[in-house]
Amino acid sequence: MGNIKQKDLILYSGLIILGLAAPYLFSAFKVQLTYLCVLIVLAMTWNLQGGEMGYNTFGNILFYGLGMYLTASVQVGMFFPLAEWTESGGEKTFVHTTAQYFQGIGVGLLVAAIVPAIVAGAIGYAILGLRGHYFAICTLGLGIAAGEIAGGIEIIGAGQGFTTPPFPAEIVDNEARGKFFYFLSFALLIGTFVFVKYIYGSRFRLILNAIRDNEDKAEAMGIQTMKYKITGWMCSAFFCGLAGGIMGGLIGYIDSTDVAFDGREMGVFMVLMAILGGKGTLWGPVIGATLFHFFKEGLWTFILGWQYVALGVLIVVIVVYFPEGLMGWLREKYPERFGEVIDEKDRKAQVELK
Amino acid sequence: MNKLVKLFITSISAITLALVSFSSSFAKVEGDYIVLGSAISLTGKYSSNGVHTQNGYNMAVDRINKMGGVEVQGKKYKFEIIYYDDESNPKRAAQLAERLIKQDGVHYMLGPYSSGLTKAIAPVTEKYKIPMVEANGASRSLFTKGYKYLFAVLSPANQYLEVAIDLAVEKNGGKGVRIAQAFEQDAFSQDVRLGILDAAKRTGSEIIIDDKLPKELNDMAATLAKVKATKPDVLVVSGHTKGALTAIRQISEMKVDVPMLAMTHCDAAKLSKQHGKKSEYALCASQWHKNLSYKDKFFGSGKKYDKDFKKEFGYAPPYQSAESSAALLVFKDAFERANSFDRDAVRDALKTTEMQTFYGNIKFGPGGQNTAKPMILFQVRCKGDDCENKVVAPTKWASDKFYHPIPKWSERS
Numbered sequence: 001m002g003n004i005k006q007k008d009l010i011l012y013s014g015l016i017i018l019g020l021a022a023p024y025l026f027s028a029f030k031v032q033l034t035y036l037c038v039l040i041v042l043a044m045t046w047n048l049q050g051g052e053m054g055y056n057t058f059g060n061i062l063f064y065g066l067g068m069y070l071t072a073s074v075q076v077g078m079f080f081p082l083a084e085w086t087e088s089g090g091e092k093t094f095v096h097t098t099a100q101y102f103q104g105i106g107v108g109l110l111v112a113a114i115v116p117a118i119v120a121g122a123i124g125y126a127i128l129g130l131r132g133h134y135f136a137i138c139t140l141g142l143g144i145a146a147g148e149i150a151g152g153i154e155i156i157g158a159g160q161g162f163t164t165p166p167f168p169a170e171i172v173d174n175e176a177r178g179k180f181f182y183f184l185s186f187a188l189l190i191g192t193f194v195f196v197k198y199i200y201g202s203r204f205r206l207i208l209n210a211i212r213d214n215e216d217k218a219e220a221m222g223i224q225t226m227k228y229k230i231t232g233w234m235c236s237a238f239f240c241g242l243a244g245g246i247m248g249g250l251i252g253y254i255d256s257t258d259v260a261f262d263g264r265e266m267g268v269f270m271v272l273m274a275i276l277g278g279k280g281t282l283w284g285p286v287i288g289a290t291l292f293h294f295f296k297e298g299l300w301t302f303i304l305g306w307q308y309v310a311l312g313v314l315i316v317v318i319v320v321y322f323p324e325g326l327m328g329w330l331r332e333k334y335p336e337r338f339g340e341v342i343d344e345k346d347r348k349a350q351v352e353l354k
Numbered sequence: 355m356n357k358l359v360k361l362f363i364t365s366i367s368a369i370t371l372a373l374v375s376f377s378s379s380f381a382k383v384e385g386d387y388i389v390l391g392s393a394i395s396l397t398g399k400y401s402s403n404g405v406h407t408q409n410g411y412n413m414a415v416d417r418i419n420k421m422g423g424v425e426v427q428g429k430k431y432k433f434e435i436i437y438y439d440d441e442s443n444p445k446r447a448a449q450l451a452e453r454l455i456k457q458d459g460v461h462y463m464l465g466p467y468s469s470g471l472t473k474a475i476a477p478v479t480e481k482y483k484i485p486m487v488e489a490n491g492a493s494r495s496l497f498t499k500g501y502k503y504l505f506a507v508l509s510p511a512n513q514y515l516e517v518a519i520d521l522a523v524e525k526n527g528g529k530g531v532r533i534a535q536a537f538e539q540d541a542f543s544q545d546v547r548l549g550i551l552d553a554a555k556r557t558g559s560e561i562i563i564d565d566k567l568p569k570e571l572n573d574m575a576a577t578l579a580k581v582k583a584t585k586p587d588v589l590v591v592s593g594h595t596k597g598a599l600t601a602i603r604q605i606s607e608m609k610v611d612v613p614m615l616a617m618t619h620c621d622a623a624k625l626s627k628q629h630g631k632k633s634e635y636a637l638c639a640s641q642w643h644k645n646l647s648y649k650d651k652f653f654g655s656g657k658k659y660d661k662d663f664k665k666e667f668g669y670a671p672p673y674q675s676a677e678s679s680a681a682l683l684v685f686k687d688a689f690e691r692a693n694s695f696d697r698d699a700v701r702d703a704l705k706t707t708e709m710q711t712f713y714g715n716i717k718f719g720p721g722g723q724n725t726a727k728p729m730i731l732f733q734v735r736c737k738g739d740d741c742e743n744k745v746v747a748p749t750k751w752a753s754d755k756f757y758h759p760i761p762k763w764s765e766r767s
Contacts, residue, residue, distance in 0.1 A: 028456040031449055093500045151539040152566060159539030159566065160495065161444070161470055166477055174482060251448045252477040255470055256539070257569055259445045300439075307439065308397060 016190070023182045030178035034250055036293045037185035041192045041243045042266065043273035043285035045236040048196070050271060051279030052205060053232055054212030055128070059139030060240050061267035062146050063120060065260035067112035067241030068248035069156055072164040074111050075104030075249075086157040098168040105249060112245035113238050120237030124230040131215065140263070147261035162254040181250045188246060192239045193286075199235075200282050208232055212280075276318050278325025287326055383461075383695050387434040388424060390685070391460030393450040393475065395467050398442025399570055402595050403622055403674050407467045407490055409667050410678025411435055417652050418682060424689050431689075433682065440466055444474035451478040460484070461697055464681055467674070468594070469493030469511065469541040476504050485701045487684050489677040493541045494548070497721030504722040505704050507680045507713070511542050512549030513729050514639040515590055517747055518616035519553035521637075521731070522588045525614075525758050530558035534586035534612075536565040536577045536601075538593030543567075546592045546618060546639075562586055567593050574600055578610050588614045598623040598638075606632040606763075613759030622672040626734050626741035634736045635760040642673040642713050643730055643745050645753055652683060653712040680713035733757060 023030050042064065049057045076085045080094040096104065127138050151159050167177040199205050207228045210218040219225050244260070254260050269292065277288020295314065300307040322329045331338045383389065392411065395404030412435075418424065419432040436458055440447035447466055454460040455478070463479050465472050465488020472491025476499070479486045485503045492511035496504065522531045535550055537543040547564075554561055562584055565577045571593050581589055589612045591601040598619045605615070606629070620626075620638035644656040653659040659679070663671040684707055689695075692703035708717045708726075715726035731747040735754060744754035 031452045031456070035449065093498065148568065151568075159537075159544045160493070160541050161473060163473060163477070163495075163499065167481065177481065247445075251445050251474065253444050253448065253470075253474040255444050255474075255541075258443050258470070259474075262443075262445065265443065265445075307441075 019186050019189075023179050027175065030175075030182050031250070032293070032297055034178075034182045034185045034246075036290065037182070037189040038243045038247055039269065039273060039293055040286050040289040041185075041189055041239055042270040043277070043289040044192055044196050045239045045243075046270040047274045047279055047281075047285045048199070048208070048232055048236050050274055051281070051284070052208040052212065053229065055131075055229070056136045056271070057139045057233075058136060058263060058267055058271070059123070059142040060236055060270060061143040061261055061263045062123075062139075063116035063237040063240035064244035064247075064266060065143070065146060065150070065262070066116045066119060067109075067244030068254055068260045069150065069162070070112040070115055070241070071105065071108035071245030072162055072248050072254060073156060074108035075101070075165055078104050078107060083155050086155060086160070086162055096165045096168060098170045101165060101168045104165065105245075109242055109245045112241040114241075116237040116241035116244075117234045120233045121230055124233045125226075128226060128229045128233065143261050143263035143267055147257035147263070150261060151256035157254070159256065161256070161259075164248055164252050164254060166252070181246060185243075185246050185250075188239070188242050195235070195239070197282060204228070204231075272315065272318075275325055276322070278322075278327025278329075278331075281325070281327040284325050284327040291326070383431065384434075386423075386429075386431055388431045388462070388689065388695075389434050389436060389458075389460055390462050390464050391436045391438075391451075391454035391458060392464040393438045393440040393447045393454070393466045393471070395442040395471070396437075396439040398440075399596065400442040400467050400471075400594065403490070403619075404442070404467045406622060406672050406674040407678045408437065409663075410489070410671070410675035411464060411682060413663060413666060413675070414652070414679035414682035417679075418686055421652060424686050426689055426693055426695065433686075435464065436460060440471060442468070442471070444470050447471040448474040448478055451475040455479070455482050455484055461695070462486075462685065462700065464678075464685075465489055465491055465506070469496065469545065472496060472504075473541055476501055479503055483697055483701075485688075485697060485704055487681045487688075487704065489681040490674060491542075493545045495541070495545070497719070497723040499721075501722055503701055505684070505707075505718050506723050507684060507716055508641050508677050508724055509727055509729050510723050511545035512552065514546045514549060514618055515592070515616050516549045516553040517729060517731055518590070518614075518637055518639065519550060519557060519559060519588065521747060521756060521758075522614050522616075523557045523559065525756075526587065530554075530560060531587035532584075533559055533561045533588045533590060534563035534577075534581050534584065535561060535590040536563070536567050536574055536593075537591075538567045538571055538597055539569055540594075543592040543594070543597070543618075546590075550590055567597065571596055571600055573604070575604055575608065578604055578608050581612060582608065582610050586612065588612070588616060590616045592618040595619050595623040598625055599628065602629045602633045602636065609763040611760075611762045615760060620732075620734065621670075621743060622674050624669065624672075626736075626743060630739055630741050631736050631766075633734045634741060634766075635757055636734045637746070637756075638732050638734070638743065640673050640730050640732055640743075641727075642676045643732055643743065643751070644671075645745055646714065646730070646751050648710055648712055648714050650683065650709075650711045653679065656712050659712050676713045680711045680716065683711045683713075684709070684716055 022033050046060055049055045076082050079100050130138055156162050207223055211225050215225055248254050273289040273292045274285045276292055278284030303310055394408045395401055415433045423430045423432045438450040440450055463484050463486035467490045469491045472488050480501050480503055487505045489507050492508050494510045494512050537547045563580050567574055591597055598617050616637045618639050625633040644660040646656050649655050660671055687709055688700055688703040692699040716724055717726035719725040730745055732743040732745045734741055735744045745751050746754055746756040
């Protein structure tokens with residue numbers, strides 16, 4: 001991290017300042033901005049598996065949902081009996097004081113980061129031996145199963161859903177809640193970015209790439225691939241859990257299959273965003289998520305009822321025109337910008353040979 | 355490739371433009387219009403009921419606007435609604451509520467379809483102190499959270515099928531019955547289930563099957579196989595429109611004989627039309643029926659509403675549409691009594707609502723639920739191939755006698 005170039009420094013500080021100023025500049029869009037931060041985090045962490053390691057996982061939604069339920073449960077459970085809170089039609093109303101609310105969410109987020117990471121380790125140990133489609137299908141099942149199971153557990157509200165604690169009423173400022181969640185998610189975004197960037201400069205990434213390019217060879221080289229695969233997944237789970245915890249608090253209502261273990265939307269979106277931007281790159285998921293979010297928020301309301309058709313068209317366009325994502329496409333067009341030196345003669349000769 | 359770049363740049367600028375135009379926010383009252391906001395399920399699993407809700411809202415807006423609109427401080431205003439599609443997803447609904455309030459500047463909300471979505475929106479409207487009149491969130495837990503800006507024109511979900519159990523017990527000579535039940539995993543259906551549990555306890559009935567059905571449900575054969583084996587006295591099924599359709603389809607396919615079948619959402623699913631004779635004798639909970647004798651000056655009676663609605667939208671109005679129309683009447687009444695656009699004044703006026711609409715009497719309890727209107731039960735009855743919903747309870751409006759028990763499939767033609 002020590003040798004950040006000056007050009008990068010300007011870029012990063014510019015982005016951080018923009019990020020910090022955003023909720024004041026676009027006050028009405030705070031919730032959407034929070035979503036954006038969370039979406040970027042999800043896309044970046046998915047990219048660690050899908051892009052760098054070559055393991056297309058649909059299971060990251062499991063950690064996201066787990067984080068959501070854990071944060072809310074801890075936040076309530078620390079101060080009140082959880083079963084009575086979630087009991088459908090519960091006649092009692094509990095109110096968190098300001099201090100309780102923030103303590104609760106703090107501890108909750110901590111738990112929401114650690115537990116999914118441990119779960120990822122355990123599940124990873126069991127299923128990361130699967131490769132290719134088998135792994136993808138298996139993880140697809142994880143999210144669905146988790147949704148159905150959560151929908152049957154009474155203490156977290158079962159099919160009734162779980163209303164997360166409302167923002168403390170003592171804080172009169174209407175904007176406070178929006179700002180709180182925005183800055184929380186922005187901090188998470190920075191944390192995730194720094195971490196992923198760190199990985200990009202490390203041997204760890206090379207190992208992940210080796211696993212993607214040829215796992216057997218990597219193993220033959222003496223790399224304990226299983227260990228690294230599990231570690232990678234645990235890192236993703238850590239950040240996914242945090243993202244879920246923040247989203248739960250922001251949305252205010254957790255439903256087992258539609259909000260928490262929302263494989264159909266969030267689970268697919270994170271893959272789509274990473275591919276749109278270009279998987280296997282640092283900035284790809286960031287750009288992909290941003291574009292996707294803009295597309296979604298900007299256009300969907302104009303095509304009421306047809307938004308999923310439009311999404312389908314978008315997917316087709318991405319796959320047909322940008323199979324390597326935007327970053328891949330840019331790299332192909334302007335290879336010099338990516339530090340690649342190309343011998344024009346040689347390239348032409350190769351083209352002609354074909 | 356150059357073309358592609360151009361296309362790309364154009365689309366990006368289009369998005370930016372769209373965003374910019376969004377930030378120019380509407381006012382709560384714009385010129386002659388009172389702007390209401392609503393997130394509605396136009397796609398996803400609740401899409402058919404979402405459309406029923408939207409049609410109900412639109413019908414009432416047209417009618418009220420045509421008949422002079424809303425009079426506040428001597429000036430006539432018209433209603434206008436901004437809709438967004440929440441995709442039947444609570445996460446999206448909460449986000450859209452925020453958007454309606456913050457970006458579109460909406461100060462008064464109409465509810466979405468379903469309890470789950472209402473549960474997701476209520477914390478948002480509550481936070482911004484936006485009065486919301488909702489017509490499709492019946493879950494009891496909505497009314498125990500101490501919400502101050504939420505008003506529901508419908509009866510709470512746990513009341514839906516309690517009456518059916520009472521009826522079954524009555525037919526059984528006052529002795530408890532054996533109940534088989536299957537409910538979708540969502541806030542509304544789970545609340546209906548709680549109502550049944552209460553009723554079972556009260557009447558000394560026994561629940562022998564208590565199944566959960568997945569969302570997006572298309573199959574409940576496992577439950578029905580159990581029903582065939584255990585022969586309960588009553589089968590209760592609730593899972594919105596899809597639940598009702600699936601139940602009738604599979605009960606008739608598997609020839610499941612059960613003396614009494616109680617459901618929700620029969621009219622929204624247009625059961626009597628879609629399944630005809632197969633759906634005969636099904637007992638359905640409903641918030642409203644056209645034969646009820648309530649009246650108001652906008653829609654006249656239930657029968658007239660039914661006729662007008664059919665003319666406009668081409669199908670008979672399910673209760674989801676009727677209650678949605680009623681929500682607008684409540685808003686109009688509250689605006690006129692408040693004689694102001696101040697949100698708290700409107701809220702206070704809503705709180706003291708006491709009126710009759712074609713849909714029923716409306717008076718809000720302390721939690722915001724409508725306490726002035728009973729639930730009704732109807733039974734699908736057929737003459738030849740022509741099937742209709744006949745009210746069988748409560749006795750005040752009953753047009754037909756409750757037919758019990760349901761004949762065996764082998765005896766049905």
